[in-house]
Amino acid sequence: MKPIYVDNNATTRVAPEVLEEILPYFSELYGNPSSMHSFGGNVARKIKESRAKVAKLIGAMPEEILFTGCGTESDSTAIRAALISNPDRKHIITSRVEHPAIKNLFENLAKNGYRVTFVPVDSKGLLDLDYLYRHLDDDTAVVSIMWANNESGVIFPVEEIAQAVRAKNIVFHTDAVQAVGKVPVDMKKVQADMLSLSGHKIHAPKGIGALYIRKGTKFSPFLIGGHQESGRRGGTENVASIIGLGKASEMALADLDQMSTRIKMLRDKLENTLVKTVPNTMINGDKEQRLPNTTSIGFEFVEGEAILLMMDEFGICASSGSACTSGSLEPSHVLRAMGVPFTAAHGSIRFSLSTYNTEDEIDFIIEKVPPIIKRLRELSPFWKNNTCK
Amino acid sequence: MWEYTDKVKDHFLNPRNVGVIENPDGVGEVGSLACGDALTLYFKLDEKGKINDAKFQTFGCASAIASSSALTEMIKGLTLDEVSKITNEDIASYLGELPKEKMHCSVMGRDALEKAISHYRGEKEKKVEGEIVCECFGVTDVDIRRAVTENNLSTIEDVTDYVKAGGGCEKCHEKIQDIIDSVQSKEKPVKKKVIKLTNIQKIKLIEETLEREIKPALKKDGGNIELIDVDGNRIIVKMRGTCATCSKSQITLKHYVESKLRELVAPELIVEEVQQ
Structure with missing residues (x-):
């Protein structure tokens, strides 16, 4: 059974063009980019090209790009660097709906003497900007707010936030792992000091990320070692993946228009049809300020894991904000922060599309999902006579 | 997955x-x-x-x-x-x-x-027994104690897996640990006591267990049991009431009476019904 993959906010397939580009670096082109011979030097040149491609995707300069092991490493590196640069400041700010890479890092810092402000969101998942601005003070070392949310797809106004935060001489970092490659990201417009991105969300391999560090931003390395990455990250480069990220960035930039047109149209078709054909269904998150590829749909009175496993029988791959899928017992912190009612939170399914999805696939999902929900509702004690008990 | x-x-x-x-x-x-x-x-x-x-x-x-x-x-x-x-x-x-x-x-x-x-059985809805320990999932100390005892749980994680307690805000983790500790420390002395039993102590404990644990359970179904004799590890009993005529009485005797006595008195006990 060929998978119908609509879980692209979790990870994406490596583009065939990317794979082709990187394969030689696993075999004949194995030189170390730090070597003095041209066998290694050719690899170094390729990494340089790759850095330029990543920079171009986000409107940055090549020297502002640091390659890391993943999005999480980029986040940790950025926050720790900001704290080391501001040793006297003990207050840090983030949102309530961050990815665990930031959320758990901040919770960890809270246990280690930092005062943390978690900025709330409203029922549409939009950030309470006044709350954020009210809490900026002389003690604030860093503010980290994600560009776009991985579950709801809601986009935060990072351009405005960056301006307000930096006006107070506070470091601003944004986790843009979900935004890069889906919406235009231009660091000439958005004055963030640091930005995290991840390769495997944009059709590069897993295990490669990048951190944008604005020129002039104080920085301390997280991995201390050799002179690689201009001394900002020790350790021999993940050559093949870096080259893959470069190629994927080039392709993402070329595909960006498609995101806001073809992919958005497919997402809207999927969302509108399911909401229309399945009663008691709601969209989680603001419909306007949102990634073009993502929809989070709450099917009331059914449980997400059950939906996912029934979809799995048809090869449909999606995600759920339900408790049961993660091994935790409560629905996702994002849905709870938005105040999504329990009736829908447990039955929330996230569909996230990529350039590889076709209309036939969307039609297949539209055909298969409504009977699944109907079947599960017939099992549910909360569903009586096609309505809530 | x-x-x-x-x-x-x-x-x-x-x-x-x-x-x-x-x-x-x-x-x-x-x-x-x-x-x-x-x-x-x-x-x-x-x-x-x-x-x-x-x-x-x-x-x-x-x-x-x-x-x-x-x-x-x-x-x-x-x-x-x-x-x-x-x-x-x-x-x-x-x-x-x-x-x-x-x-x-x-x-x-x-x-x-x-x-x-x-x-x-027409029993009134039992009031929530005990006090709520986990407020996120409304789990009481009685529920947790039971899960720990019945499934031999030893960590907070285990308790969360079985009865959900502690799976939300985690504020109750300390209380859950206290319950686990108290169940475990209670189990140990009981086992020690078992080893040291004299004959008279053993017979007394058998009588107490029958009165306190076994008879009330059998009486619920209109049955009863009488202790006739204790011969070493053989316990001779007579089934009374509905138990006397019940075709399942042998199962009750072995699966319930004997296992209860083994659990609470001594693991080597054998329960037999008096020969008619």
Whole structure:
């Protein structure tokens, strides 16, 4: 059974063009980019090209790009660097709906003497900007707010936030792992000091990320070692993946228009049809300020894991904000922060599309999902006579 | 992704006995939408007191649906005395096994069954016993103590897997640890005492256990038991009341009376019925 993959906010397939580009670096082109011979030097040149491609995707300069092991490493590196640069400041700010890479890092810092402000969101998942601005003070070392949310797809106004935060001489970092490659990201417009991105969300391999560090931003390395990455990250480069990220960035930039047109149209078709054909269904998150590829749909009175496993029988791959899928017992912190009612939170399914999805696939999902929900509702004690008990 | 056995998948994708029984003899409702899973269990008895129909409705994940379906299959054709012995472990083993994090699904099945039986017996809805320890999931100290004792749990994580307590804000973790500690420290001295029993102590403990634990349970069904003699590790008893004529009395004797005495007095005891 060929998978119908609509879980692209979790990870994406490596583009065939990317794979082709990187394969030689696993075999004949194995030189170390730090070597003095041209066998290694050719690899170094390729990494340089790759850095330029990543920079171009986000409107940055090549020297502002640091390659890391993943999005999480980029986040940790950025926050720790900001704290080391501001040793006297003990207050840090983030949102309530961050990815665990930031959320758990901040919770960890809270246990280690930092005062943390978690900025709330409203029922549409939009950030309470006044709350954020009210809490900026002389003690604030860093503010980290994600560009776009991985579950709801809601986009935060990072351009405005960056301006307000930096006006107070506070470091601003944004986790843009979900935004890069889906919406235009231009660091000439958005004055963030640091930005995290991840390769495997944009059709590069897993295990490669990048951190944008604005020129002039104080920085301390997280991995201390050799002179690689201009001394900002020790350790021999993940050559093949870096080259893959470069190629994927080039392709993402070329595909960006498609995101806001073809992919958005497919997402809207999927969302509108399911909401229309399945009663008691709601969209989680603001419909306007949102990634073009993502929809989070709450099917009331059914449980997400059950939906996912029934979809799995048809090869449909999606995600759920339900408790049961993660091994935790409560629905996702994002849905709870938005105040999504329990009736829908447990039955929330996230569909996230990529350039590889076709209309036939969307039609297949539209055909298969409504009977699944109907079947599960017939099992549910909360569903009586096609309505809530 | 969870590793579910084929049997769990089968009972999830093809659940048995889904629905409602009109005018049931027993109904048990547990769980809630907020908790993420809920089960309503119905049964109907035949004239011999055996369950001849059982149905369920479940809101929850695959293992919750599979546990409910399995439970209805397990209880059909059994008497209420027989089904009241079904444990959450029995439900899990009927399905092959459940992932550890999903054991609470089998506990939910057991709880619904208990509620349905009390409903049939006309026992008033038991007030929430004990005090709420986990406020996120409304779990009491009594629930936690029972799960720890019955399933031999030793960590907070285990408790969360079985009864959900501690799976939310985690503020109750200290209290849960206290309960685990108290159950474990209670178990140890009992075992030590067992080893040191003299004959007179043993007979006294057997008498006490019969009075305190066993007779009240048998009396619920109109039965009774009398201690005739203790000969070394052989305990001679006589079944009274309905037990005297019940065809299942040998099962009661071995599975309930003997195992209870072994548990509470000494593991080497053998219970026998006096020769007529």
